Amino acid sequence: xxxxxxxxxxxxxxxxxxxxxxxxxxxxxxxxxxxxxxxxxxxxxxxxxxxxxxxxxxxxxxxxxxxxxxxxxxxxxxxxxxxxxxxxxxxxxxxxxxxxxxxxxxxxxxxxxxxxxxxxxxxxxxxxxxxxxxxxxxxxxxxxxxxxxxxxxxxxxxxxxxxxxxxxxxxxxxxxxxxxxxxxxxxxxxxxxxxxxxxxxxxxxxxxxxxxxxxxxxxx
Amino acid sequence: xxxxxxxxxxxxxxxxxxxxxxxxxxxxxxxxxxxxxxxxxxxxxxxxxxxxxxxxxxxxxxxxxxxxxxxxxxxxxxxxxxxxxxxxxxxxxxxxxxxxxxxxxxxxxxxxxxxxxxxxxxxxxxxxxxxxxxxxxxxxxxxxxxxxxxxxxxxxxxxxxxxxxxxxxxxxxxxxxxxxxxxxxxxxxxxxxxxxxxxxxxxxxxxxxxxxxxxxxxxx
Numbered sequence: 001x002x003x004x005x006x007x008x009x010x011x012x013x014x015x016x017x018x019x020x021x022x023x024x025x026x027x028x029x030x031x032x033x034x035x036x037x038x039x040x041x042x043x044x045x046x047x048x049x050x051x052x053x054x055x056x057x058x059x060x061x062x063x064x065x066x067x068x069x070x071x072x073x074x075x076x077x078x079x080x081x082x083x084x085x086x087x088x089x090x091x092x093x094x095x096x097x098x099x100x101x102x103x104x105x106x107x108x109x110x111x112x113x114x115x116x117x118x119x120x121x122x123x124x125x126x127x128x129x130x131x132x133x134x135x136x137x138x139x140x141x142x143x144x145x146x147x148x149x150x151x152x153x154x155x156x157x158x159x160x161x162x163x164x165x166x167x168x169x170x171x172x173x174x175x176x177x178x179x180x181x182x183x184x185x186x187x188x189x190x191x192x193x194x195x196x197x198x199x200x201x202x203x204x205x206x207x208x209x210x211x212x213x214x215x216x217x218x219x220x
Numbered sequence: 221x222x223x224x225x226x227x228x229x230x231x232x233x234x235x236x237x238x239x240x241x242x243x244x245x246x247x248x249x250x251x252x253x254x255x256x257x258x259x260x261x262x263x264x265x266x267x268x269x270x271x272x273x274x275x276x277x278x279x280x281x282x283x284x285x286x287x288x289x290x291x292x293x294x295x296x297x298x299x300x301x302x303x304x305x306x307x308x309x310x311x312x313x314x315x316x317x318x319x320x321x322x323x324x325x326x327x328x329x330x331x332x333x334x335x336x337x338x339x340x341x342x343x344x345x346x347x348x349x350x351x352x353x354x355x356x357x358x359x360x361x362x363x364x365x366x367x368x369x370x371x372x373x374x375x376x377x378x379x380x381x382x383x384x385x386x387x388x389x390x391x392x393x394x395x396x397x398x399x400x401x402x403x404x405x406x407x408x409x410x411x412x413x414x415x416x417x418x419x420x421x422x423x424x425x426x427x428x429x430x431x432x433x434x435x436x437x438x439x440x
Contacts, residue, residue: 022369028436035438132440133432137360137371137394144364149242151357174357200440204431211424212353216248218255220352220420 003049006089010056013085017060023145024138025062029129033058036197037125041118043193050095050118054102057082058122075112079104114190124194127185132201135182136208139174148172152216178209223269226309230276233305237280243365244358245282249349253278256417257345263413264337270315271338274322277302278342295332299324334410344414347405352421355402356428359394368392372436398429 001009018027034055041051061078079100086096102122105114114120130138152173153159159171160179166172182205186198214220221229238247254275261271281298299320306316322342325334334340350358372393373379379391380399386392402425406418434440 023364024371026370028371032436032438035436039438132435133428134371134435136356136428137432140357140360141364141368141371141394144243144361144366144368146364148361148364150246151244151248151354151361174361197440201435208353208356208428212357215352215354215421216252216255218252218259220417 001090006091007049007052007056009089010053010085013089014056014060017063017081021063024142025059030056030059032129032134033122033125036128037121040121040125040191040193040197044117044121044191046117046121047098050098050102051121053086053095053099054082054106054118054122055125057085057099058103058106058126060085073107073109075104075107075109108188117191120190121194124189124191124198127189128194128197128201130182131185131198132204133208135201135205136174139177139182143172143174143177148174175209175212178205221310226311227269227272227276229309230273230305233309234276234280237283237301241283244362245279250276250279252349252354253342253345256348257341260341260345260411260413260417261338264341264411266337266341267318270318270322271341273306273315273319274302274326274338274342275345277305277319278323278326278346280305293327293329295324295327295329328408337411340410341414344409344411344418347409348414348417348421350402351405351418352424353428355421355425356394359397359402363392363394363397368394395429395432398425 037051037055041048060081061074065072065074082103083096083100102119105112105119106122106126108123114123152175156176156179159176186202189195189198257271257275261268280301281294285292285294302323303316303320321336322339325332325339326342326346328343334343372395376396376399406422409415409418
């Protein structure tokens with residue numbers, strides 16, 4: 001099997017996990033992360049084969065996490081799921097270890113810290129999908145899916161100062177998510193290329209909300 | 221009762237209809253339409269008192285339309301509902317006629333065509349709330365609320381060529397709504413000031429989707 005054929009086989013396996021997926025983490029998210037990881041990987045001189053396999057497989061256990069809820073980590077379980085797939089496809093142990101390291105650490109939680117260059121790039125590409133125009137679209141779509149009642153409350157800047165979690169309350173909104181999390185995301189990226197793209201997408205998002213609030217007041 | 225007091229009383233009455241409203245036509249929509257109508261009204265030298273009253277009351281029957289569905293027109297019923305409110309508040313017949321004309325014709329459907337300057341401005345302000353950054357946010361939020369499965373399908377430009385209605389199907393997406401309707405909305409506005417703001421907001425939306433598709437491909 002050539003490298004291209006292997007990636008095609010991995011893609012077929014990975015896609016099976018996304019039949020019922022919707023919203024912010026559907027198959028289009030995987031495609032975007034793969035594209036972005038490839039771009040960053042080229043600039044950072046990473047192993048593009050490991051990176052493409054890891055990007056394709058990084059969210060295979062997200063559906064299970066959504067169903068099972070708290071305590072289940074889709075990164076840890078996804079790494080094991082991916083290992084099974086790659087063993088079945090006859091991959092080398094070293095390749096499997098390098099791919100599953102990326103998947104296990106792509107959330108950068110607890111002891112699962114991205115150490116390889118490819119793992120750092122997957123982390124960056126995944127985070128970048130929450131920024132820019134895609135980030136805006138995903139945030140509003142998700143808010144609607146989660147039953148958000150309104151576009152904004154007008155209290156966001158005040159509420160963002162506190163540590164309280166307003167998820168699924170009437171105080172929650174996309175702009176609160178932006179003020180609390182999305183506008184700080186650029187500071188968490190790990191690679192030089194990732195940081196550069198994050199700054200550009202973060203600026204786009206900032207300009208979007210500047211226009212948004214001017215329009216709220218009828219000023220433009 | 222001064223003009224300011226009357227508008228405050230109208231606002232209290234109008235708000236009662238929005239207790240259970242959510243999403244794209246909640247009370248914040250009314251506030252934005254009022255702000256924008258005021259801005260256009262000043263530039264076009266319109267009667268700002270008629271315009272503010274009409275903006276506050278223009279969607280009072282939208283909740284009933286949502287509950288009752290097809291055949292019920294919130295503009296026609298809203299005009300009658302508004303008439304009852306304004307009579308109760310002791311308004312002059314001429315003022316009531318001018319306000320209810322705006323409300324009845326704010327959708328510009330069938331025989332209900334905006335004739336007065338204030339009616340044309342209300343139509344423009346209402347349409348403008350579907351454009352720009354607010355338009356983007358409303359469209360994605362509404363898609364999520366309506367159960368949309370994905371951010372985009374990639375088939376939008378092709379599907380937009382046909383007249384078929386894809387609402388609530390797996391082919392529907394915000395970008396399809398943009399390609400079919402939102403990008404043409406600027407050509408439907410009625411006042412000079414409304415047209416100028418529409419062009420600006422339409423350009424903003426076009427730039428948003430240009431960035432959106434570049435990001436999909438990982439190009440920025």
